[in-house]
Amino acid sequence: xxxxxxxxxxxxxxxxxxxxxxxxxxxxxxxxxxxxxxxxxxxxxxxxxxxxxxxxxxxxxxxxxxxxxxxxxxxxxxxxxxxxxxxxxxxxxxxxxxxxxxxxxxxxxxxxxxxxxxxxxxxxxxxxxxxxxxxxxxxxxxxxxxxxxxxxxxxxxxxxxxxxxxxxxxxxxxxxxxxxxxxxxxxxxxxxxxxxxxxxxxxxxxxxxxxxxxxxxxxxxxxxxxxxxxxxxxxxxxxxxxxxxxxxxxxxxxxxxxxxxxxxxxxxxxxxxxxxxxxxxxxxxxxxxxxxxxxxxxxxxxxxxxxxxxxxxxxxxxxxxxxxxxxxxxxx
Amino acid sequence: xxxxxxxxxxxxxxxxxxxxxxxxxxxxxxxxxxxxxxxxxxxxxxxxxxxxxxxxxxxxxxxxxxxxxxxxxxxxxxxxxxxxxxxxxxxxxxxxxxxxxxxxxxxxxxxxxxxxxxxxxxxxxxxxxxxxxxxxxxxxxxxxxxxxxxxxxxxxxxxxxxxxxxxxxxxxxxxxxxxxxxxxxxxxxxxxxxxxxxxxxxxxxxxxxxxxxxxxxxxxxxxxxxxxxxxxxxxxxxxxxxxxxxxxxxxxxxxxxxxxxxxxxxxxxxxxxxxxxxxxxxxxxxxxxxxxxxxxxxxxxxxxxxxxxxxxx
Numbered sequence: 001x002x003x004x005x006x007x008x009x010x011x012x013x014x015x016x017x018x019x020x021x022x023x024x025x026x027x028x029x030x031x032x033x034x035x036x037x038x039x040x041x042x043x044x045x046x047x048x049x050x051x052x053x054x055x056x057x058x059x060x061x062x063x064x065x066x067x068x069x070x071x072x073x074x075x076x077x078x079x080x081x082x083x084x085x086x087x088x089x090x091x092x093x094x095x096x097x098x099x100x101x102x103x104x105x106x107x108x109x110x111x112x113x114x115x116x117x118x119x120x121x122x123x124x125x126x127x128x129x130x131x132x133x134x135x136x137x138x139x140x141x142x143x144x145x146x147x148x149x150x151x152x153x154x155x156x157x158x159x160x161x162x163x164x165x166x167x168x169x170x171x172x173x174x175x176x177x178x179x180x181x182x183x184x185x186x187x188x189x190x191x192x193x194x195x196x197x198x199x200x201x202x203x204x205x206x207x208x209x210x211x212x213x214x215x216x217x218x219x220x221x222x223x224x225x226x227x228x229x230x231x232x233x234x235x236x237x238x239x240x241x242x243x244x245x246x247x248x249x250x251x252x253x254x255x256x257x258x259x260x261x262x263x264x265x266x267x268x269x270x271x272x273x274x275x276x277x278x279x280x281x282x283x284x285x286x287x288x289x290x291x292x293x294x295x296x297x298x299x300x301x302x303x304x305x306x307x308x309x310x311x312x313x314x315x316x317x318x319x320x321x322x323x324x325x326x327x328x329x330x331x332x
Numbered sequence: 333x334x335x336x337x338x339x340x341x342x343x344x345x346x347x348x349x350x351x352x353x354x355x356x357x358x359x360x361x362x363x364x365x366x367x368x369x370x371x372x373x374x375x376x377x378x379x380x381x382x383x384x385x386x387x388x389x390x391x392x393x394x395x396x397x398x399x400x401x402x403x404x405x406x407x408x409x410x411x412x413x414x415x416x417x418x419x420x421x422x423x424x425x426x427x428x429x430x431x432x433x434x435x436x437x438x439x440x441x442x443x444x445x446x447x448x449x450x451x452x453x454x455x456x457x458x459x460x461x462x463x464x465x466x467x468x469x470x471x472x473x474x475x476x477x478x479x480x481x482x483x484x485x486x487x488x489x490x491x492x493x494x495x496x497x498x499x500x501x502x503x504x505x506x507x508x509x510x511x512x513x514x515x516x517x518x519x520x521x522x523x524x525x526x527x528x529x530x531x532x533x534x535x536x537x538x539x540x541x542x543x544x545x546x547x548x549x550x551x552x553x554x555x556x557x558x559x560x561x562x563x564x565x566x567x568x569x570x571x572x573x574x575x576x577x578x579x580x581x582x583x584x585x586x587x588x589x590x591x592x593x594x595x596x597x598x599x600x601x602x603x604x605x606x607x608x609x610x611x612x613x614x615x616x617x618x619x620x621x622x623x624x625x626x627x628x629x630x631x632x633x634x635x636x637x638x639x640x641x642x643x644x645x
Contacts, residue, residue: 076557
């Protein structure tokens, strides 16, 4: 249940060398045979240390280590450059391009139109497009809801706080689900929400979290890295998002709304191999029931009854008896 | 009224000093460069590089102060580059500065990628801890606010005081200001404007880099390639706000930090009534509003952005 990962066993130099080899090789090779690894490229708008990209990168390197795919990647690609990089890889005849269309929704779809033989699997706020432009949402809200249930029972001040980046639908979804979870176990709780207005400013996220603790919050949900640093400093428990932060912040982070990319990747790979159109929405593979997200937690930091109730709810989500509300509106 | 109560809260003033520190370093650095007549738009990149290299030094086992020193030295090297291009070669200071920002931030990213193993979240160092102040810590309100700060914050204030003294109370300061106002006159008085400009740009850039290093060695404990987030540009604006005076630069940085810390707290108090974007804008709106008022009587160094060529009129 706890989803934890170590290093991939890949050295950076190995990956870079591998990437170079793939780049040189792709122009010479014919389209993939069924038994050959799929040639997959990751185009990351941020450095791969960014929590969201790290999830993609990890699943892709893992799949490459298993021999399912050959993986190369490009990172820190600005929006103005992004379609060009997509085009460059597509021209090299790769099988599948994985990336993010959030800042380039229209241009990314135009690239996909020009390369009907290449499959695309893109994080996107929009709809799938044509036969080859598949999309997915970062819907790890099931885990956020479950972590919220724990937070609702663990708060003593009845005030919990969330620090988010920018209120885009996927961030809102997460924070709203956390709030719904808190309110299920603690209808009287107050939920403070702060947006820092940027995706990459850990010191600012830390300041926002300190401000919430000053306002009385005694459990923090960190949609952004930096939040748990404030929690750690003030001895307040915290919840992480996307990746498992319990090792980075021991005795502070007690639960994480973990997001797993592998399920989406595998679904897309299967479609490419089977020759099915990939222009579909892969978001369902982000859900807990599909193994696309989960809650990870540190058992001895959580009261036993609270844990029990949460796990019961988790089972209901998996069985389909309970559905976490999907609310994409800005919180507050 | 919760809004007013926040202004008297200890947490707010602790945050003000923390948020202001990198801005104080950066603003003083930019101010020193401009006092000598050279605009240094390399600040954003120099801060990024300082943030990386200071952190990287500590990550590789040096002490925190050594890390800060390494950052300062790296800043001085970029300053040297800027000085070579803008002083003897007399290139456009805008273009050179922006070029240095692009170069330094990309180089920081490159070095980071080469020297730190890939991980889901970047590795950490143990950052500066709050300083024990002994008796001062017992003063009501002020004591706890001060003793929650780390040593580089005090260093920033100390640098501001030193800069105030040097610029306005020493022959060296007079030479710097003269070089920024009229390098030909300075030369006639036996001051070497080229040397003064080199020194000021290098020392100023070192301060900028220390501001960046504060982010990775005190405000946070990891490096992210994109973490400066425009703080350098804020410093450039604060220099104008300060009318090129170090005391006002200090005040401006604190004022900006106050509005920032205040808006973070107001977001939780007034979450239902006002869109959060307005709060995020607040520090910048405040900066523009103050600039609009102060810029009229700002005393720009007269030779700012003018290359000095010996014997030329």
